[in-house]
Amino acid sequence: MPIGHYLVLSGLLFAIGTAGVFLRKNLITLLLSIEIMLNAVNLAFVAFGRQLGTNDGQIITFFVMTVAAAEAAVGLALVIALFRHRESLNPEAFTSLKW
């Protein structure tokens, strides 16, 4: 299977994730969209690793997954704290941290 297919799929997933981040109005969905973007990148890494015949792509994917797990933990904790504060999950409700 040529590498192009993997990369196209990775690009599509990344675009879907990006679109989710910009278009959805729910913080949890935003976090999910970020996960999709991360995994799109993971797919690209693994594909390149296979293409080049090394394990580097797989190794870095584990790193990304670890970081993603930590990010999800912290992110969800923040979301809960924000929800308690404002009774809302809309990111537009949290704009008081500005000039």
Add this chain to the structure above:
Amino acid sequence: MLALIPLLPFAGFLVNAFFGKRLPKSVSGGLATLVMVASFAIAAMQVLALMGMAPENRQINQTLFTWITAGDFTLDLALRLDALSAVMILVITGIGSLIHLYSTSYMHEETDSEFARYFSYLNLFCFFMLMLVLGANVLVMFVGWEGVGLCSYLLIGYYYEKKSASDAAKKAFIVNRVGDFAFILGALLMVVTFNSLDFVTVALAVKEMPVEVTFGTLSLITLLLFIGATGKSAQIPLYTWLPDAMEGPTPVSALIHAATMVTAGVYMIGRNALLFEHAPITMQIVAIVGAATALFAGTIGLVQNDIKRVLAYSTVSQLGYMFLAMGMGAFGAGIFHLYTHAFFKACLFLGSGAVIHALHGEQDIRKMGGLKKHIPITYWTFLIASVAIAGVPLLSGFFSKDEILFETFLHGHQFLWGIGVLTSLLTATYMFRLVHLTFHGEERFNTAAAPGAHAAHGAAGTHGQIPDGEESAAAAAHHAQHTVHSAHPVHDGHGHGKPHDAPWPMATALIVLAIGSIAAGWINIPHALGGHANLTAWLEPAFNATNCGQPVTTGALAGIAIEDCLPGEGGEAADHTSLELTLMAVSSLVAFAGIGLATFLWLKNKQIPERMAQQYSGIHTLLMNKYYVDEVYDATIVQPIKVVSTEGLWRGFDVKIVDGAVNGAGYLVSGVSIVLRLLQNGSVKTYAASMFAGVVAVLAYYLWR
């Protein structure tokens, strides 16, 4: 042993400064006087030891420690007693002791702590003055030089609650700074030129150098040092602080502003005699400035009405004489006059203090007169000192002044000699004007306010401004509340509060100084009168770096003749005996003429001076206002500095440029921020979008570059 001479007064200072508040007056004053007497005793012993040595190696050195080491330059904190400093330490500790004794009585109405403060300053002054004269190098001298300036400041401003006193203190300090700055520059130039500040080392180095005919390094060094001396010794152009310094207590005027500190400049030139001899241009300047100051101050002294101010101008004038002698290369004569002047001027100041004391703070001689029968001791001592300063034969002032005039004439400066003689006439005139107006004639003083005002005399004792009638009437009225005597305070005759003569400590000091005024000159009776000029011979090695054998080349500058050896030696004086005798006769006549003139004008025909004052009101006003020198300085120096400082440096540079830069930086940041902070709108999505755009931009750059 040598170090004890200055350290004893210093110990007195420490005790009075730290424990003075708790000590009764008898202890603090007694201690201060005692340390001075002890210091005098040690000084006398050291001088006796010095006299036992051979003339060419008369020196006692004491190095306390190495002060500065930098590369090949080292400097010790060293003291040196030689013929010249011997004269000075005897004057300082001797007259200083008398003035301390006098002060214990004069200041007795101060509170305990103020009394101790006064004596601690006075002791500190003596310490610094002794360091000044005993210092073996310029830097030790400079420490003393600055220290006496500080003490002068503290003591002029002793009555610091009085505005005029604190102003006068500041003026003295600031004017002295101008001179001291030049002095530092001169000392630095000495380091650069000789790589040493030790007086003997420098003198020996200078000895090998040719006399500087054109203006060069030596001339510059000496000129800078002399500018320092004009500040400390109140010469034109920096003399203006000394008359104002009379705001201090009168014994202070006697000690600091007549006998010791103001002569530091003369001493400094004597100390660097060889250096100055090698710079004939500076010597000429010194002589001209000295003569000009002598005449200038003498004319002002003629019309002043404040007893202390007359004496202050007289001091400036006599210091001018000393500088004239120094400028002639007659160092011995200058120091001799310094020494005799210390006696009679201290006596005059202390006498004026006794008069002020007797009249409870009155300083205006127009409100005195007829005091002779009330305060006889003061009168006679004051008279003796006046006769001495006037130059009447066989008293101390006659010998020293004559020697200066003789040397001036001998060096071919007939014009400066003429100025000297004229000044001598003025001296005799204004001194006897003072004597007549104060002690003779009708009584013009007002005793009414006396009993109550007595308590206030300490504070009022140094009125620089002449208190007018209203003020004394107000004071009298004020004291009427406390005193049964003053039922009707003004103009009620002489029934009570008669002027009282000096109490014993003051009288002792006056009498000893009066004897000194008579006899001090006898140690240096010139050869022409059958004497041996002992003092001149004694001082000679000190001016020549202990060796007179090696001739100093004659100064080639027109009109300046520098003698091979210092004047007053047997052979030379003998050649001029007839000239010297003639000149003596002239100046004796001048002295008597001055006294006679003063008697004629201010005792016998009092209407004449008044009529003259009206007729020549222009000159009279000019003299009364001291040639407007203070006003000229104010207009040309003080005001421009003020304007430049407030308008230029403060409102211009500081406010606009310094503050402007600081505030401008703030305004710039906040101005830019007003725009930039709009980017931070709190919306997470906007941040994400900008991050995304940034990543895309970076990627695009790398892909398509």
